[in-house]
Every structure is written in C-alpha cells, then in structure tokens.
Amino acid sequence: MRYYRYIGTRVLWAFVVAFIIVTITFVLLSMSPDPSIQQAATQAALEGGDPQEATDRQEKLRGLDEPLHVRYIDYMTGIATLEWGWSEYRNQPVTKALWGSLYYTAQYSIPWTILTLLFGPLIGVYSAARMYSWKDHVVTGIAFLGFSIPNFFFAIVLLLVFGVWLDWVPVAYRTDVPVVSLENAIQLALPVFVLVTGSIGGILRVARNESAEFQNADFMKTAKAKGVSPLRAYAYHVMRPTLVPLSTTVVGQLLAMFLGASLLVEVVFGIPGLGRTTFDALVAQDTNLVLGSVLLFTVIGVIGNLIEDIVFTIVDPRISYDDR
Amino acid sequence: MTDDPNAPLLEVEDLSTSFRTDSGRLVAVDGIDFTVEAGETVCLVGESGSGKTVASESITRLPNSPPARIDGSVRFRGVDLFECSDTDLRQYRGNRIAHIFQNSQLNHCYSVGWQIVEAIRIHEDVSKTAARARGIDLLERVGIPNASSRFDDYPHEFSGGQKQRIMIAMALAGNPDLLIADEPTTALDLTVQAQLVRLLAEIQSEFGMGILLVTHDLGVVAEIADRVVVMYAGKIMERGDVFDIFERPAHPYTQALLDCLPERANASGGIPGSLPDPTARPEGCRFADRCPHTLEACRTGGQPPELEVESGHHASCIYYGQGYDVSVVCDGQGESDDCDGQDESDNRDSTDVSKDRERVSEANKR
Numbered sequence: 001m002r003y004y005r006y007i008g009t010r011v012l013w014a015f016v017v018a019f020i021i022v023t024i025t026f027v028l029l030s031m032s033p034d035p036s037i038q039q040a041a042t043q044a045a046l047e048g049g050d051p052q053e054a055t056d057r058q059e060k061l062r063g064l065d066e067p068l069h070v071r072y073i074d075y076m077t078g079i080a081t082l083e084w085g086w087s088e089y090r091n092q093p094v095t096k097a098l099w100g101s102l103y104y105t106a107q108y109s110i111p112w113t114i115l116t117l118l119f120g121p122l123i124g125v126y127s128a129a130r131m132y133s134w135k136d137h138v139v140t141g142i143a144f145l146g147f148s149i150p151n152f153f154f155a156i157v158l159l160l161v162f163g164v165w166l167d168w169v170p171v172a173y174r175t176d177v178p179v180v181s182l183e184n185a186i187q188l189a190l191p192v193f194v195l196v197t198g199s200i201g202g203i204l205r206v207a208r209n210e211s212a213e214f215q216n217a218d219f220m221k222t223a224k225a226k227g228v229s230p231l232r233a234y235a236y237h238v239m240r241p242t243l244v245p246l247s248t249t250v251v252g253q254l255l256a257m258f259l260g261a262s263l264l265v266e267v268v269f270g271i272p273g274l275g276r277t278t279f280d281a282l283v284a285q286d287t288n289l290v291l292g293s294v295l296l297f298t299v300i301g302v303i304g305n306l307i308e309d310i311v312f313t314i315v316d317p318r319i320s321y322d323d324r
Numbered sequence: 325m326t327d328d329p330n331a332p333l334l335e336v337e338d339l340s341t342s343f344r345t346d347s348g349r350l351v352a353v354d355g356i357d358f359t360v361e362a363g364e365t366v367c368l369v370g371e372s373g374s375g376k377t378v379a380s381e382s383i384t385r386l387p388n389s390p391p392a393r394i395d396g397s398v399r400f401r402g403v404d405l406f407e408c409s410d411t412d413l414r415q416y417r418g419n420r421i422a423h424i425f426q427n428s429q430l431n432h433c434y435s436v437g438w439q440i441v442e443a444i445r446i447h448e449d450v451s452k453t454a455a456r457a458r459g460i461d462l463l464e465r466v467g468i469p470n471a472s473s474r475f476d477d478y479p480h481e482f483s484g485g486q487k488q489r490i491m492i493a494m495a496l497a498g499n500p501d502l503l504i505a506d507e508p509t510t511a512l513d514l515t516v517q518a519q520l521v522r523l524l525a526e527i528q529s530e531f532g533m534g535i536l537l538v539t540h541d542l543g544v545v546a547e548i549a550d551r552v553v554v555m556y557a558g559k560i561m562e563r564g565d566v567f568d569i570f571e572r573p574a575h576p577y578t579q580a581l582l583d584c585l586p587e588r589a590n591a592s593g594g595i596p597g598s599l600p601d602p603t604a605r606p607e608g609c610r611f612a613d614r615c616p617h618t619l620e621a622c623r624t625g626g627q628p629p630e631l632e633v634e635s636g637h638h639a640s641c642i643y644y645g646q647g648y649d650v651s652v653v654c655d656g657q658g659e660s661d662d663c664d665g666q667d668e669s670d671n672r673d674s675t676d677v678s679k680d681r682e683r684v685s686e687a688n689k690r
Binding site for chain 2: 217218219221222223224225226227228229236237240241244315316317318
C-alpha cells in the first residue's frame with residue numbers, strides 16, 4: 001500500500017516538475033523580443049508607415065497587450081488543452097508538426113532503446129563473467145570505440161562505406177516506404193546501429209563493473225552451495241542487483257542521446273524527425289514550434305525520470321519509500 | 325553416481341586446496357584427511373587462517389577454479405565427488421550436502437521466501453505452492469515467528485540471528501545427509517549463539533544428519549562436538565574424541581589453544597607469534613616457531629605423521645614417537661607425567677569440559 005502511495009507521490013511530483021519547467025519557459029519567452037513584432041515594425045518602416053503603430057497592432061493581434069497574468073493563464077490553458085499554436089514555418093498546427101516528426105523519430109528510437117536495454121546489461125554481465133579474457137577485452141574495446149567516436153562522424157563513415165561504396169543501403173532517407181517493410185528496416189539499420197553503439201558503451205561498462213562486484217559476493221557462494229547452476233546464478237543473483245545502479249544511469253544516458261545525438265544523426269541520414277524539426281524551427285525562428293519541441297522534450301524527460309524512480313524501487317527492495 | 329548407503333557418510337582423503345596469487349601459490353589446505361559419520365558432529369577447530377574454512381568449502385568444490393586448485397578425494401557415501409561432473413556435483417550441493425556460512429549470505433534483492441523456494445525447486449520438481457508451504461514449515465521449524473506472514477519479507481528486514489536461522493532453513497530444504505556449518509555463530513552475540521547451537525543440535529537429532537562444524541569457538545565445540553579435528557596452517561595437528569581433546573590435549577598447539585580460554589586456570593591470553601607464511605611453508609612442524617618445546621628435529625623434514633596418543637586420539641607431534649620424552653609436552657599442562665595413562669585420567673581434570681558446557685548452557689538461560 002505504501003508502495004502505491006509512493007508511486008502516486010512520484011507521479012504528482014512529475015506534474016509539479018513539468019509545471020515549473022513550463023512556467024520558466026513562459027517567463028523566458030515573455031522577456032525575449034518576439035521576432036514577428038520586429039518584423040512588422042521593420043515592414044511598416046520600410047513601407048513608410050509608423051513602426052510604433054505596427055508594433056501595437058501586432059501586439060494586439062498576438063494578445064501581448066494583455067497583462068502578464070492573463071497571458072500566463074492563457075498560455076497554461078493552451079498547453080493543457082494541447083493548443084500549442086500555429087507553426088509559421090511548417091504552416092500547420094504545432095501539435096500536428098510535432099506528431100508528424102515523432103512518427104519518424106519513434107521508428108528508430110524504439111528499436112534503439114530496446115536493443116540498448118537488452119544487450120547493454122547482457123553483454124556487460126557476460127563480460128564480467130569472462131573478465132580479463134580476450135572476449136572481455138574485445139567487448140571493452142568495442143564499448144570504448146562506440147562511446148568515444150562522435151555519432152555524426154561514425155554515421156557519415158558508415159554511410160560512405162555501406163551507402164556509397166557498397167551500395168547496400170539508400171543514401172537518402174525515404175519517407176514513402178511503409179513502416180513495416182524490409183526497405184524501412186534497411187534504411188533504419190544504420191541510424192539504429194550508430195545510436196546503439198553510442199549508448200551501449202556506457203551502460204555496458206556500468207553493468208560490467210557492477211556485476212564484477214556481485215559475482216564474487218557472498219550470496220553467490222550461497223547460491224552455488226544450494227546447487228544453483230552458473231547460468232541461473234548470473235541470470236538471477238547477479239543480474240538483479242546489477243540493475244539497481246544501472247537503472248540510475250540508463251535513463252540519463254538514453255535521454256542525453258535522445259536530445260543531442262539523435263539530432264545530428266537525423267541531419268546526417270535526412271530523417272525528418274523531432275531533432276531535425278527542432279533544429280529547423282530554431283533556424284527559422286519559429287517560436288511556437290520551438291516552444292512545442294521544448295515542451296515535448298520536457299514531457300519525455302519527466303516521464304523517463306519517473307520510470308527510473310519506479311524501476312529503482314522495484315529492483316532494490318531495500319530502498320524505502322517512506323517519507324518521500 | 326549411485327551411492328552406497330553402507331559406505332561412510334563423508335571420507336576426505338589427502339585434500340589439498342591452493343590458490344594462485346600474485347605472490348605465488350598459496351597453499352591453504354595441505355593434504356588433510358578426516359571422516360564424518362551419519363548422526364555425528366565433527367568440529368574442525370583452528371585459529372583464523374588455519375585453512376579450516378577453505379577445507380570445508382572444498383568438500384563440495386565451492387572455491388572457484390581458477391584461482392583455486394583442489395586435489396585429493398572426497399567420498400560421499402562411497403561416491404568420489406571430485407570425479408563427478410559439475411552437473412552431477414550440483415545434485416549433491418544443497419540437496420545431500422548443505423552449507424551454512426558465517427554471516428548469513430542471502431541475496432538482498434530477493435525475499436527470503438523466494439530464496440528458500442529456489443533451494444527447494446532446484447532439486448525437486450514440486451509446484452510453487454507446495455514449495456512455498458514447505459518453506460513456511462521450515463521457517464517455523466527454525467523458530468521464525470509468524471513465518472507465513474514474514475515469508476515474503478526481504479533479508480534486511482530480519483535480524484542477524486534470524487537471518488542465520490533462515491540460512492539453516494534453506495540448508496534443510498533438501499533434507500541433507502551432511503550439514504557443513506562454517507562459523508555459523510561467530511558474527512552473533514552470545515545469547516543468539518547459544519540458541520543457534522541448540523537449534524543445530526535439535527535439528528541433528530531430528531534429521532539424523534552428520535554435521536561438520538568449522539569454528540574457532542571452543543565453547544561451541546564443547547557444547548555439541550562428538551569428535552574434534554584441530555587444524556593449523558593447513559595441516560591437521562590433532563584429532564580425537566571431544567573429551568580426550570579437552571581433558572588431555574596432546575599437541576602443544578591444542579594445549580596453547582585451550583589455554584586461551586579465559587575460564588581456564590592457567591589462561592595465557594593468546595599464543596605468541598603468528599601463522600607461517602602460507603605461500604612458503606617452513607620445513608618441519610608448522611607450529612615449531614611458536615611451540616615452547618621445539619627440538620632440532622622439529623625443524624627438519626615435513627609435518628610429523630599423526631602418532632597415536634591413545635586409542636582414537638592422534639597428534640602430529642614427534643614427542644609421541646619412539647625415543648622422545650612424552651612428559652615434556654605433557655608437563656606444560658601441569659598434569660601427570662604419563663600422558664598415555666588411561667587409568668587416572670577419568671577422574672582427573674574432567675571438570676574442564678563440563679565447565680565449558682556449563683558456561684554455554686548458562687548463556688542459553690540468559
């Protein structure tokens with residue numbers, strides 16, 4: 001029962017955090033000049049009109065002449081009701097533009113996350129079990145390579161080798177192929193591979209080092225004395241405690257990749273996903289779309305941390321959820 | 325794989341365990357023999373670092389190899405466990421031969437019930453509900469209050485003594501013929517120690533298993549041992565019936581060990597010196613450097629063979645061989661000159677063991 005109350009509080013906190021972030025965004029936004037007003041003023045001046053009058057008109061049009069608290073309430077209701085405004089650059093509602101990009105981002109993000117979460121801990125624990133053997137060294141080497149090589153550079157090299165020289169994959173991303181099709185799988189193989197190698201390294205190292213500690217723990221001797229097979233001992237007795245410290249790093253690692261590296265990878269591969277949309281919106285000074293992207297990333301970040309908090313208490317029963 | 329019910333329960337022969345380390349090969353156990361019969365309690369006694377724990381764990385080949393190297397033979401009911409494959413050996417571990425360790429070593433991520441059920445279901449094809457019911461019975465048997473409601477609690481929610489009880493319950497899951505208990509009470513306070521020793525004795529009479537108890541606590545030895553094997557630096561120094569060992573300790577090491585007991589009249593407060601380097605064992609008797617009676621001959625050759633002190637009582641000390649004056653080692657005890665004398669020993673200092681037993685039972689009452 002206490003446990004459900006803990007989850008309830010955590011969910012509530014997630015809303016509070018999201019609320020605070022949205023408010024900060026609003027404050028920053030209200031303090032910065034609106035490009036459309038400057039544009040209107042410049043336009044008026046060029047056409048021989050009164051820049052001040054044009055500014056006022058534009059402000060009125062956008063509701064900026066209202067007092068701050070009215071604008072704040074408007075802004076918050078807009079966010080809550082998913083009316084995130086009109087994207088000038090995309091010429092469509094912001095939500096629709098974001099939804100369209102999320103569709104492409106999800107196509108590589110979901111396989112990438114699953115593969116990382118599946119193989120990171122597995123290879124890490126395997127590597128610890130064979131510590132200092134040549135297999136361990138190979139795994140460690142690949143992990144460091146993937147971790148240290150810049151994703152966009154790796155992506156370009158792979159594209160050059162497999163796309164241009166070998167001609168196994170298309171160089172340009174095609175949006176007209178069906179989601180579940182061999183063509184789509186082939187064109188997503190490289191971006192997924194690049195992202196997995198980039199994110200798996202850190203997770204693999206943490207899994208390896210943590211499980212190296214647990215494979216020599218006292219309870220492993222107990223397990224062995226009980227007659228537990230080595231495979232079962234690793235799958236249950238080592239993997240579970242390893243997941244505790246791992247769960248704290250995984251979410252941060254994946255989110256960092258999601259926000260940063262995926263943009264570069266999207267640009268290199270020409271995928272019209274979230275990162276690409278955000279980037280274009282920034283360049284085009286499309287305030288509404290930028291704001292929408294920030295909100296979306298906020299939501300994803302908050303949900304990720306919420307999952308981390310919950311997973312943490314499930315895998316380690318010693319973590320108390322009283323008074324929190 | 326089929327074992328012979330008439331063969332001795334456990335026969336350990338020439339057991340050696342060494343570890344590969346950076347500073348050379350560390351020989352923890354150096355060719356020891358002993359037996360455990362069904363229903364009997366054998367205590368493996370010695371100071372820390374004498375190799376008794378490694379010896380007890382080597383029986384079921386628990387030390388990881390490498391770095392460990394385990395040689396010799398261990399026959400359980402006539403089956404040589406060292407000839408078994410890993411898969412076959414797992415049929416014995418936790419099923420026929422159970423271990424309890426110092427500091428209950430439970431996995432902190434799983435409930436105690438889960439871990440007991442795991443122990444049951446590895447060896448027996450029973451349903452989860454049946455295993456759970458058996459597990460609760462076992463917890464009740466070892467004295468965990470409200471066993472059924474505490475079954476799903478995690479190890480950190482139990483006290484140290486309770487955790488050790490849970491370890492005993494888990495050891496009983498396979499209804500073992502042999503229980504190897506390695507310092508099961510060392511980390512606990514005196515009252516809990518006494519309760520656990522009593523629990524072990526009760527369980528033994530109930531299940532009729534053989535117990536190999538590894539300990540450095542002579543009070544515990546006095547309480548439940550039938551026979552005692554004294555180890556020092558990987559070798560066996562002395563072995564015999566518990567009364568013989570406590571009343572007429574033959575080897576200078578055993579004498580020194582008993583003199584460490586604070587209840588003894590001539591309590592020494594410790595043995596001067598320290599264990600020889602386990603990577604480079606000295607010539608001759610392992611105890612020679614710390615022994616008050618060392619002769620020139622003690623420092624040559626290997627460890628002396630185990631010589632008969634009296635029937636069923638042997639000591640690895642040259643004084644018990646031909647041409648040496650036995651009274652030298654026995655005088656150290658301030659006792660009769662003739663150590664082999666059976667006639668007078670019975671009514672002599674026989675209060676020692678009973679004193680120790682009294683001490684433990686007093687602790688029980690407290």
